[in-house]
Amino acid sequence: MTEATTSSRTAMIEMIKVCKKFPPNVMALDDISVSIANGEMFFLIGRSGAGKTTLLKLLCNMERPTNGLIEVAGMNINQVTGNKLAKLRQKVGVAYQDFRLLTDRTVAENIAISMEVSYKKPQIIRNRVKSLLSQLQLEDKHDILTGDLSRGEQQRVALARAVANSPTLILVDEPTGNLDATSTRQVMELLIRCNNSGATIVIATHDEALYQHSTHRIMKLHNGKLESLTRGDGRGWPSVAGARDSAGATDGSGDEI
Amino acid sequence: MNFWFSIFRQTGRNLRQTWTTQFMTCLTVSLSVLIFSFFYLIYLNMLNAGDKVSDDLRLVVYLEEEPGPEMQEQLRLKISQFDEVQEIKFISKTEAYNRFAEQLGDNRDVLTDMPTNFLPASIEVIPLKTLRSLSQIKLFAEYLATIPGSQKVQYGQQWVERFYYFIQLLSIVVLLSGALLILTATFMVASTIRLTIFGRQEELELLKLVGATNNYIRTPFLLEGILQGFIGSLLGLTSLYILFQWTARHFSGAGFLDLFTFTFFPPGIIITIVLLSIVLCTAGSYTSMQKFLRI
Ligand SMILES: Nc1ncnc2c1ncn2[C@@H]1O[C@H](COP(=O)(O)OP(=O)(O)OP(=O)(O)O)[C@@H](O)[C@H]1O
Ligand SMILES: [Mg+2]
Numbered sequence: 413m414t415e416a417t418t419s420s421r422t423a424m425i426e427m428i429k430v431c432k433k434f435p436p437n438v439m440a441l442d443d444i445s446v447s448i449a450n451g452e453m454f455f456l457i458g459r460s461g462a463g464k465t466t467l468l469k470l471l472c473n474m475e476r477p478t479n480g481l482i483e484v485a486g487m488n489i490n491q492v493t494g495n496k497l498a499k500l501r502q503k504v505g506v507a508y509q510d511f512r513l514l515t516d517r518t519v520a521e522n523i524a525i526s527m528e529v530s531y532k533k534p535q536i537i538r539n540r541v542k543s544l545l546s547q548l549q550l551e552d553k554h555d556i557l558t559g560d561l562s563r564g565e566q567q568r569v570a571l572a573r574a575v576a577n578s579p580t581l582i583l584v585d586e587p588t589g590n591l592d593a594t595s596t597r598q599v600m601e602l603l604i605r606c607n608n609s610g611a612t613i614v615i616a617t618h619d620e621a622l623y624q625h626s627t628h629r630i631m632k633l634h635n636g637k638l639e640s641l642t643r644g645d646g647r648g649w650p651s652v653a654g655a656r657d658s659a660g661a662t663d664g665s666g667d668e669i
Numbered sequence: 670m671n672f673w674f675s676i677f678r679q680t681g682r683n684l685r686q687t688w689t690t691q692f693m694t695c696l697t698v699s700l701s702v703l704i705f706s707f708f709y710l711i712y713l714n715m716l717n718a719g720d721k722v723s724d725d726l727r728l729v730v731y732l733e734e735e736p737g738p739e740m741q742e743q744l745r746l747k748i749s750q751f752d753e754v755q756e757i758k759f760i761s762k763t764e765a766y767n768r769f770a771e772q773l774g775d776n777r778d779v780l781t782d783m784p785t786n787f788l789p790a791s792i793e794v795i796p797l798k799t800l801r802s803l804s805q806i807k808l809f810a811e812y813l814a815t816i817p818g819s820q821k822v823q824y825g826q827q828w829v830e831r832f833y834y835f836i837q838l839l840s841i842v843v844l845l846s847g848a849l850l851i852l853t854a855t856f857m858v859a860s861t862i863r864l865t866i867f868g869r870q871e872e873l874e875l876l877k878l879v880g881a882t883n884n885y886i887r888t889p890f891l892l893e894g895i896l897q898g899f900i901g902s903l904l905g906l907t908s909l910y911i912l913f914q915w916t917a918r919h920f921s922g923a924g925f926l927d928l929f930t931f932t933f934f935p936p937g938i939i940i941t942i943v944l945l946s947i948v949l950c951t952a953g954s955y956t957s958m959q960k961f962l963r964i
Contacts, residue, residue, distance in 0.1 A: 474878065494883065501880030514872055529881040531671040573879075 422486065424450040424581055424612040425471060430480030432466050432636075440466040442636040444480075448614065450580075453607045455623040455644075456616040458633035464616035465509050467633070468583045471614070472506050473497065484581065502530045505579035509586050509616075511570040515559030519550065519569050522558050526577045544572040547602050549595070564590040571599060575606050582606060584615045588622065596621075672884075679889040680896070687865050691897070694861045698901025699908070701853040702946055705846040706909050706934070712839045713938075714931050719836060728794040728806070730813050731820040735761055735790040744816060748794060751812045752805075758793040762786040789820065806830070854946055858897050858953030862890050866961045873962065887958055894954030898947035905946075906939060 425448040432441040440463045448454045456464045469475040470482055473489045482489055484500065492500055505526065513522050520541050527537045545551050548568045553561065558569055567590050574582055584603065588596040600622065607613050615622065623630050626644035633639060684691055736744060736759065745757055760768075765788035770777045794813065796806060807830060813822045866873065876886055913933055934942075 472878070498877075498880045498882040498885075501878065503880075506878065512871075512875055512878070514875065525875065526879040528675050529876060529879050529885055531675060533671060534674065577879075 422450055423447045423483075424452070424485060425614070426481070426483040427470075428481040430470065430482060431478045432463070432470060432475065433478040439636045441470070441477075441633075444633075444636075444638055446631060446638070446641070448612060450612055451607070451610055453603075453613045453626075453628045454615070455626075455628055455630040456614060456633065457618070457623070457630060458639070460618075461635075462633040463636040464633060465585055466636075468506070468585050468614065468616055471581075471583055472501065472504055498529075502526075502577060503579050504581045504583065505574035505577060506583045507567075507571045507574040507585060507587055511566050513558040513566055513570060513573075516557060518555050519545070519553045519558055519561070520555065522569055523573045523576050526573050530577060532577070540576055541572075544576060544602075547605075548572060548598055562590075564592070564595060567591065568595065568599065571602070575602065575611075578606075578609075578611075580611055582611050582613045584613065586617060587615060588617065588619050675885065676888045676892060679885075680892045683865055683869075683889055683893055684896075687861070687868060690861050690864055691893075694857045695897055695901045695904070697853050697857045698897055698946060698950065699904035701846075701850040702902045702905025702942065703908050705843070705850040706906060706942055707912075708839065708843045708846050710909065710913070710934060712836070712843045713934070715836050715839060717932070719832060726796065726806075726824065728796065728810055728813060729823045730792040730794065730816070731789045731823070732791060732818050733789070733820050734818060736818065740818075744792060744818075747816050748792070748813070751809060753797055754794055755797050756793075756795040758795075760791045760793060762788055762790050765789070765791065806833075850946070851949055854898065854901070854949035855953035855956070858894050858950040859957040861897070862893065862954040862957040863961055865890070865893070866957065887962065890954050890958055890962070891951055894951040895947050897954075898950030899943065901950070902943045902946035906934075906942060 425446070427444055427446050430441055430444045431439070434440055444467065456467060458464055466475065470477055471484060471489075473492075476490055484504065487496075487500060489497075489500065514525075523541045523544060524537050527540065532540075541554070542551075545554060548571070550565060550568060550572075553565060553569075558566055561569065567587065571584065571587055574584065582603070587599050587603070591599065596619070603613055603615070617623070623644050625647040627646040629641060629643055631638065631641050741759055748754065748757055763785055766780075766785045769788060770780055773780065794809075796809065806824065810822045810824055813819060873886060910933060913931075917931060
């Protein structure tokens with residue numbers, strides 16, 4: 413509960429002088445410092461190979477930084493292990509760029525996994541899966557093996573799995589790469605709904621349309637370095653006018669950087 | 670409750686995915702349980718038979734002279750120096766005569782001319798009915814031959830020795846088949862679990878990423894080991910029981926087995942065997958997890 417009451421003040425993500433070097437000599441991330449507020453929607457952009465995926469992987473503890481400090485929800489995630497790490501991961505939903513779906517399981521089973529690990533009741537899981545599938549217009553795919561789906565469908569299933577357990581932090585890597593305009597809108601609406609109910613969201617994307625006219629902060633990476641930290645022009649994303657502006661209201665750090 | 674629901678569902682998935690290997694493992698476990706319990710059953714029954722045989726087992730020390738009460742006390746001491754015994758009985762010449770006469774029954778007429786002291790006095794020593802004391806019965810007999818006044822020592826020598834030699838051999842076979850059981854149960858289960866883990870690398874990886882706890886990932890594999898041990902041993906014991914029943918039916922009345930009644934394991938031993946194989950299989954799955962399921 414303490415997290416919720418202090419949420420508007422504390423940062424969900426705190427990265428200080430983070431470097432990630434891959435062997436032999438690839439500087440995937442170089443001296444990145446950024447603070448993302450609780451409840452913020454944050455965009456991560458940059459050319460292919462800029463280090464977006466690497467940054468997200470560091471945030472969910474799939475990779476360890478070569479240097480620097482990363483705090484998520486007030487915890488140094490590189491010191492969290494065992495059941496504490498598991499509990500933290502249950503609260504962090506990730507939609508991976510390569511989806512990581514279990515191709516021999518059905519859509520419903522794939523989405524359910526993130527809820528099963530925190531022992532949600534089967535009834536609750538069933539309802540949540542149905543609701544997510546209808547929000548993404550995948551109702552008829554409920555019992556299809558994910559291996560048989562199109563890329564765009566797989567992408568949306570991966571997203572549904574990331575948000576299913578109502579995580580407080582959602583990391584999305586390239587959520588609209590394979591989608592048409594309508595599906596893109598549905599995905600964004602789902603993410604904005606999650607954001608409105610309090611989740612912090614970090615989106616890595618190439619799709620300018622997603623962030624251009626929003627008021628959210630946008631971090632641009634170039635060859636692993638932070639190139640710029642700006643805001644959208646605030647004209648609003650045409651179809652989601654109701655989206656709450658959470659970044660500006662809660663956080664002053666955007667101006668500092 | 671939700672925890673166990675998830676665990677059972679996960680275990681069910683494991684079993685469904687690798688059921689052929691699981692089935693083979695189960696069969697191997699049950700076969701080794703069958704082999705082990707087969708020899709163990711024979712061993713137990715032999716021990717039992719040994720007990721009955723040794724009910725009649727006694728060492729008889731024939732004496733040169735009938736000992737007086739003081740001498741009896743000394744002999745008693747001497748005998749118990751070698752080993753604890755169940756009973757020491759002194760048979761006087763007259764008692765020996767009376768016994769013999771009784772054994773002759775209707776033919777006791779032949780004794781009418783004999784003096785009542787023509788038979789020697791003796792000591793009857795009934796050894797403890799432990800395998801240890803029975804296995805050194807020969808040494809005991811040799812010792813008894815050296816006590817003062819002893820003339821000759823008698824017991825069912827050859828037969829008893831062979832019988833206990835056989836039991837000792839059997840106990841080695843039981844130990845060997847027990848070792849076989851331990852090896853198959855742990856190694857077979859360990860390798861099956863390893864196969865399952867390798868076959869589901871991708872899923873286990875994902876489970877970790879979405880925040881599955883150690884217990885969530887590991888308990889299904891432990892449960893699998895428990896299940897293998899339980900079903901395997903039950904299957905093995907059931908087939909042994911069927912074999913036992915069949916043998917009992919077909920050989921009842923035929924000389925050898927009639928000597929003693931052949932009985933199946935008492936419930937305590939059945940439960941112990943089942944628990945033992947559960948523990949072994951669980952240990953097998955545990956070692957595999959320690960090696961291949963890094964969390
Ligand atoms: N495991 C790895 N080993 C070696 N180099 C790696 C590894 N992962 C990433 N890299 C390198 O790090 C750099 C950043 O990669 P990253 O995947 O973060 O880029 P990205 O911004 O997500 O690109 P894209 O938009 O194509 O997804 C690249 O040059 C990549 O080759
Ligand atoms: Mg990427």
